[in-house]
Amino acid sequence: MRIALTCIVALVAGLGCDPTQQPPIDTSGTTPACASGESSPCNCPDGTPSIARCGANRQFSVCACGEPDPGPVVDARGPIPGPRDAAVRPRTDGAPARRDAGPSGADAGRGLDAAPVIDAAPVIDAAPIIDATPIIDAAPPPVTCGDPPEWVRVGAFEVFRYEASHPAATELRAFPGAQSSGAGPAAPPGEPEPCSRPGVRPWHSVTWVDARAACDRIDARLCAAAELRRACEGPEHNAWTFGSDWSPAACNVRGNYSGDGEGTSSESPTGAFRSCVSSEGVYDLTGNMWEWVSEANTCQGAGWRIIAERFRPEDHVCEVSATPVDANYRNPDVGFRCCR
Secondary structure (H helix, E strand, O other), X not given: OHHHHHHHHHHHOOOOOOHHHXXXXXXXXXXXXXXXXXXXXXXXXXXXXXXXXEOXXXXXXXXXXXXXXXXXXXXXXXXXXXXXXXXXXXXXXXXXXEEOXXXXXXXXXXXXXXXXXXXXXXXXXXXXXXXXXXXXXXXXOOXXXXXXXXXXXXXXXXXXXXXXXXXXXXXXXXXXXXXXXXXXXXXXXXXXXXXXXXXXXXXXXXXXXXXXXXXXXXXXXXXXXXXXXXXXXXXXXXXXXOEOOOOOOOOOOOOOOOOOOOOOOOOOOOOOOOOOEOOOOOEOXXXXXXXXXXXXXXXXXXXXXXXXXXXXXHHHOOOOEEOOOOOOOOOOOEEOOEEO
């Protein structure tokens, strides 16, 4: 009936009418409904383009032929997604992808897509990874020697083969923070064991009290003055540990040693002067360090540095000794060794 009426109107206007070119009228109920104001492109019988508008029954009418050119026709309809056709929208915030339920309400009537899903969570750049591990200074120096001290049997007692050294001693440092020739040397840290090993700086800047306590920690004792003299002279009763003929270069006396790049004289590593050894194998009993002995506040054996103008050969003999001011005296040229 709608087609016939439209054709009559078209014939009166002098236009042709071909009902087969008109949009089909929905009689099956399967054609998608349109919304008021919507239009759909179509062609008139003479091939001119036109539009079909949505009628009151929410179906498109026949092509409006004979009307002024409507201009470009924009199909306002979009796909009407149903529950089974809903798009799966990826999430970018790490949550599982969610399925849009499609339009509802007025949007469903217009056949328009639902508004895009916008994740309201703000996009925040990942915070930089900061290592929360606290910065810890280097491990404290060792307090044990690891290897047992090297001893030499001399008559009825044993004596350190080398002057006592700190467990952390190296070829360059007697202990952490040690100063070889500067003023105000630091005391060795902690309560370490005394070691007897070659090639390291001897333990200096130690008081008589601390030297005695160090030997106690390894079940030993400070050597008596007579024991150090016997070890130095050997069974031959030499004047110096290397013999009875004076040799100024045999031991570290009168500042004979200066480390690479140091530019000043200092104590030498233990055993560095290979000629400065007794016939029984004990090193550095002449020169290098003045050594504390068990007699209170007394040291023996001369040292690497000249003190009180004592630079003559007889100032370095095995029996020479000195008595500092008190038991708290410490200096870079005073060390010790242990006996048992």
